Amino acid sequence: MDHQLRKIEEYKKDLEDIRGQYVFLRKMIDTFDLPIVRISCQDLKVIDINKKAFSIIKSLSPSIKLINKIKDCKIENLFKTSDYYQCISDVIKEKKSMYLNKINHIINGNDIYWNVIFEPIYDVNGELKEILILIIDVTAEIKANLDMKRELKLQSEFFVNISHDLKTPLNVISATAQLFNMYCNSGSLDENKGSIIKYIESIKQNSYRLSKLINNIVDLSKIQAGFFKLNLSNNNIVEVVEEIVMSVTNFTESKGINIIFDTDIEEKNIACDLEKIERMVLNLISNAIKFTDEGGEIFVDVKDKNEFVEISVKDNGIGIEKNHLDIIFDRFKQVDKSLSRNTEGTGIGLSLVKSIIELHGGSTYAKSEVGKGSKFTVMLPSNKILH
Ligand code: ADP
Numbered sequence: 001m002d003h004q005l006r007k008i009e010e011y012k013k014d015l016e017d018i019r020g021q022y023v024f025l026r027k028m029i030d031t032f033d034l035p036i037v038r039i040s041c042q043d044l045k046v047i048d049i050n051k052k053a054f055s056i057i058k059s060l061s062p063s064i065k066l067i068n069k070i071k072d073c074k075i076e077n078l079f080k081t082s083d084y085y086q087c088i089s090d091v092i093k094e095k096k097s098m099y100l101n102k103i104n105h106i107i108n109g110n111d112i113y114w115n116v117i118f119e120p121i122y123d124v125n126g127e128l129k130e131i132l133i134l135i136i137d138v139t140a141e142i143k144a145n146l147d148m149k150r151e152l153k154l155q156s157e158f159f160v161n162i163s164h165d166l167k168t169p170l171n172v173i174s175a176t177a178q179l180f181n182m183y184c185n186s187g188s189l190d191e192n193k194g195s196i197i198k199y200i201e202s203i204k205q206n207s208y209r210l211s212k213l214i215n216n217i218v219d220l221s222k223i224q225a226g227f228f229k230l231n232l233s234n235n236n237i238v239e240v241v242e243e244i245v246m247s248v249t250n251f252t253e254s255k256g257i258n259i260i261f262d263t264d265i266e267e268k269n270i271a272c273d274l275e276k277i278e279r280m281v282l283n284l285i286s287n288a289i290k291f292t293d294e295g296g297e298i299f300v301d302v303k304d305k306n307e308f309v310e311i312s313v314k315d316n317g318i319g320i321e322k323n324h325l326d327i328i329f330d331r332f333k334q335v336d337k338s339l340s341r342n343t344e345g346t347g348i349g350l351s352l353v354k355s356i357i358e359l360h361g362g363s364t365y366a367k368s369e370v371g372k373g374s375k376f377t378v379m380l381p382s383n384k385i386l387h
Pocket of ligand 1: 346348
């Protein structure tokens with residue numbers, strides 16, 4: 001009798017141990033960061049679901065509020081796509097694990113991607129009892145891949161644009177050299193003096209265009225590689241901007257565009273990288289010229305805003321559509337060429353403007369209306385450095 005009692009006691013203790021382990025295991029699974037769902041093979045109803053899986057199912061079907069509501073729910077009511085159901089049927093039929101790769105769902109308006117594993121679970125007799133569904137969120141990986149693909153596409157477009165932009169001025173320069181050669185050989189240099197002067201001007205313009213493009217590419221590459229350093233000195237920003245405007249007036253005149261400089265201060269010394277600021281203003285002005293038709297006007301303003309200096313370049317050119325305004329500062333981004341009516345450009349000028357201003361601790365804004373014109377404004381902090 002004693003012996004039997006002891007056996008019962010031992011049996012009860014074993015049972016308690018097993019129960020304790022079961023509770024411990026359940027708790028552990030419940031705290032996993034991996035979504036897990038257990039499905040019964042008999043009726044395809046949910047037997048159990050951990051917290052993580054519940055939270056994502058709640059986002060997929062917001063009507064489900066309580067975890068108990070999910071238990072006993074049919075699988076097709078949880079995952080609306082038929083792929084899940086198909087996989088479960090295949091696990092039952094073929095008695096082996098099944099996988100779904102890069103399944104796309106939209107949760108709270110965001111695209112998410114899952115790899116889903118369907119694992120068969122057998123009982124002690126080797127009978128298929130349950131299916132374990134494990135969900136692995138691969139959104140970050142997929143998005144990184146998509147971003148990389150997009151970046152590679154942008155880069156190849158950039159190389160096409162850049163080759164065009166390098167070739168065009170080079171063609172002009174080499175054609176002009178051939179023409180001069182012809183004048184030399186035929187001894188007609190003197191009689192063609194008038195046109196030669198014009199051609200020299202065109203060589204100059206095209207050389208400027210080339211050097212601006214090359215400088216932009218070099219600077220942008222340096223920024224990307226993290227090598228871009230500002231060489232700060234105190235400069236009268238009013239004078240700096242005015243001089244750039246003066247330097248392009250001949251060119252704007254030849255295009256029939258009026259460029260007007262205005263300021264509310266005569267002198268404002270701020271710490272800036274002279275060369276980079278000149279390049280930044282030149283990029284804004286050359287865009288304004290590029291996208292403004294003959295007879296148009298460009299206003300370049302410098303305003304004192306105490307802690308900041310505001311530099312703006314306004315044109316009454318073709319303008320930019322509202323939905324494009326956000327992307328034009330992104331690297332390699334150009335507004336659709338058919339809209340810009342312009343084949344020149346690589347989409348790096350504005351991204352460089354933004355980076356240069358950000359490195360100075362300032363900010364950049366754009367306002368535009370199609371058919372009316374655009375206004376680009378940069379705010380530069382009016383700091384000074386001590387020599
Ligand atoms: P790009 O070399 O193509 O000019 P940017 O980065 O300087 O590169 O400009 C990006 C795009 O922004 C341009 O392709 C053009 O579509 C648009 N854009 C920039 N400035 C102007 C402007 N003043 N007027 C109209 N569109 C502009």
